[in-house]
Amino acid sequence: MKILAIETSCDETCAAVTEGTKILSNVVWSQVALHKEFGGVVPSIAKRAHEEKIDWVINKALVTDVDAIAVTAGPGLAIALEVGIKKAKGLAQEWDKPLISVNHIEGHVLSGLTPEVRFPALALVVSGGHTELIWVEKIGRYKIVARTMDDALGEALDKAARMLGLGYPGGAELEKKAALGNPKKYPLPLPMAGKEKNLAFSYSGLKTAFYRLTNAQRSELSSQEVNDLAASFQETAFKHLLRETKNSIAFYTSPHPSPIIGEGVRGRGIHDLLVGGGVAANTKLREEIKRLSDEVGMGVYFPAKGMYGDNAAMIGIAAGFRAERGEFTDPDTIDRRPRWRVDEN
Amino acid sequence: MASCIFKRNEIKKIAREILALHPNVIALTGPLGAGKTTLTKAIAKELGIKDIVVSPTFILHREYPGLDHIDAWRVEDFSEIERLGLIEMIKNKHLVIIEWADKFRKQISNLKSQATIVWVKLNYGEKENERRIEYEDISN
Numbered sequence: 001m002k003i004l005a006i007e008t009s010c011d012e013t014c015a016a017v018t019e020g021t022k023i024l025s026n027v028v029w030s031q032v033a034l035h036k037e038f039g040g041v042v043p044s045i046a047k048r049a050h051e052e053k054i055d056w057v058i059n060k061a062l063v064t065d066v067d068a069i070a071v072t073a074g075p076g077l078a079i080a081l082e083v084g085i086k087k088a089k090g091l092a093q094e095w096d097k098p099l100i101s102v103n104h105i106e107g108h109v110l111s112g113l114t115p116e117v118r119f120p121a122l123a124l125v126v127s128g129g130h131t132e133l134i135w136v137e138k139i140g141r142y143k144i145v146a147r148t149m150d151d152a153l154g155e156a157l158d159k160a161a162r163m164l165g166l167g168y169p170g171g172a173e174l175e176k177k178a179a180l181g182n183p184k185k186y187p188l189p190l191p192m193a194g195k196e197k198n199l200a201f202s203y204s205g206l207k208t209a210f211y212r213l214t215n216a217q218r219s220e221l222s223s224q225e226v227n228d229l230a231a232s233f234q235e236t237a238f239k240h241l242l243r244e245t246k247n248s249i250a251f252y253t254s255p256h257p258s259p260i261i262g263e264g265v266r267g268r269g270i271h272d273l274l275v276g277g278g279v280a281a282n283t284k285l286r287e288e289i290k291r292l293s294d295e296v297g298m299g300v301y302f303p304a305k306g307m308y309g310d311n312a313a314m315i316g317i318a319a320g321f322r323a324e325r326g327e328f329t330d331p332d333t334i335d336r337r338p339r340w341r342v343d344e345n
Numbered sequence: 346m347a348s349c350i351f352k353r354n355e356i357k358k359i360a361r362e363i364l365a366l367h368p369n370v371i372a373l374t375g376p377l378g379a380g381k382t383t384l385t386k387a388i389a390k391e392l393g394i395k396d397i398v399v400s401p402t403f404i405l406h407r408e409y410p411g412l413d414h415i416d417a418w419r420v421e422d423f424s425e426i427e428r429l430g431l432i433e434m435i436k437n438k439h440l441v442i443i444e445w446a447d448k449f450r451k452q453i454s455n456l457k458s459q460a461t462i463v464w465v466k467l468n469y470g471e472k473e474n475e476r477r478i479e480y481e482d483i484s485n
Contacts, residue, residue: 010403010404046421047421077405077406078408079406079430127403128402129403129404147397148399149397149399150382150400151399151400151402152402154403155400155403158402162377163377207378208377208378211377211378338404339407339408
C-alpha cells in the first residue's frame with residue numbers, strides 16, 4: 001500500500017510517500033529551501049506558514065499514485081496540525097482513499113526501524129519539544145516510561161546556546177563549541193539526583209544553574225570559556241538523559257516488580273534501543289547512547305540522515321503499520337489532538 | 346506593587362494572590378530560569394488542572410481546561426500569537442498566560458480594553474531558592 005503522508009505538527013511543512021518501510025519520497029520544506037530548488041531565489045515564507053507551503057510539498061512528494069493518505073493528528077501545535085488534517089481529509093475525500101491518523105511521537109519511535117529490531121524495545125525520543133522514553137512491547141503497543149517535567153532536551157540546549165551568545169540553530173552551534181571544550185571544566189548539578197525512583201526528565205534546574213554561572217562572568221566570555229561552558233552543559237544534560245534511560249532499562253530487566261511500570265511487563269525485558277528526534281542528530285549524544293547500549297548489551301538503532309528532525313516519511317512508515325492493523329480514520333470525524341499521548345489510542 | 350522576595354515553598358501563595366486579581370491575561374517577564382513556567386505550574390494547580398504543565402517554548406501554545414499557555418520565546422511576530430486564537434481564548438474566558446510577554450509589550454497592553462491584564466516580573470533573588478516578584482494590574 002503506497003501512502004501519502006502529511007506532517008505539519010510544528011514548524012516544518014512535510015510530505016512523503018512510503019510503501020511499508022520503504023521511502024519513495026521525503027520532502028521537508030526547510031531542507032528544500034536550503035537546497036535552493038527555486039533557481040537560486042529562495043522564497044522567504046515564514047515558519048509555520050503551512051497553508052502556503054503544503055500544496056508545494058505534496059506535489060513534490062507525489063512521485064507515484066497512492067492508495068491511502070496519512071496525517072499527523074498530534075501531538076503538536078493545534079493550529080498547525082489543523083492545516084495538515086484539513087488537507088489530508090480533503091484529499092482522502094476527493095480521491096476516495098482511506099485516511100490514517102498518526103501520532104507524531106510514534107513517527108519518531110519508528111524513524112530508525114529496521115527488520116533487525118527485536119521487541120520489546122525501549123524508544124528514546126529527544127527533540128526541541130519532546131523528551132520521552134517509551135516502552136515498545138511491539139509496533140503499535142506503547143507505554144510512556146518517562147517524560148520531561150519541564151523543558152525538553154532540545155529546548156534546554158537551545159537556551160544554553162542563547163546564554164552563550166551563540167547563533168541559530170542553537171543546538172547545532174552548541175555542539176560545535178562543545179566539541180572544542182573541556183566537559184569537566186564547569187561542574188553543574190545533575191538533574192533528579194537522589195530521585196532515582198522517579199523516572200522523569202527535568203532540565204529547568206540545570207538551566208537556572210547555567211544562567212547563574214554564565215551571568216556571574218564580569219567580562220565577556222573568551223572563546224575557550226564558551227567552548228568549555230558548552231561542553232560542560234552538554235555533558236550534564238546528556239548524563240541526565242542517559243541515567244534515566246539506564247534506570248528505565250534496569251526497571252524493565254529487573255526480576256522485581258516495579259511500582260512504576262507495573263506487573264504486566266515485569267521480566268519482559270528490553271532487547272533493543274530505538275532513538276529518534278532532532279537532538280539525536282548530535283554526534284556526541286549518539287556516541288554516549290551507543291556506549292550505554294554496549295554496556296547493557298542491547299542493540300541501538302538510529303534514524304538515517306534526514307529522518308532525525310520532523311519529517312513525513314516516519315509518519316508514512318507508522319501509517320503503514322496502522323493500515324496493516326486496520327486502523328483507519330473517518331474523514332468526517334478526524335480532529336487535531338494537540339496533546340495526544342503515544343500510548344493513547 | 347513594590348517588588349518582594351519569595352521562597353520556592355511560597356509560590357502557592359503568590360499564585361493565589363495573582364489569581365485574586367481575576368486576570369484574563371497574565372503577562373510573564375523575567376530572565377531564563379527566573380520561574381515563569383514554575384509560576385504557571387502553580388497557577389494551573391490552583392485552577393485544578395491535573396496535567397503536568399511543561400514549557401511550551403517549541404510548541405508555542407499548550408491548552409488545558411480553561412487555561413492557555415503561550416510562550417513567545419520563539420515567536421517572531423505578534424500576528425503568530427494572534428493566529429493561535431488569542432482573541433477567542435479571551436472571549437471564551439480562558440486564562441491566558443504568556444511567557445516572555447515583554448517581547449510584545451505594546452501589543453499585549455493594547456488588549457486592556459478587552460481583558461484584565463496582570464504583568465508579572467520575575468527575577469532571581471539573593472539565595473538559590475528565592476525569587477523576586479513584582480506584579481500589577483494595568484487594566485482600565
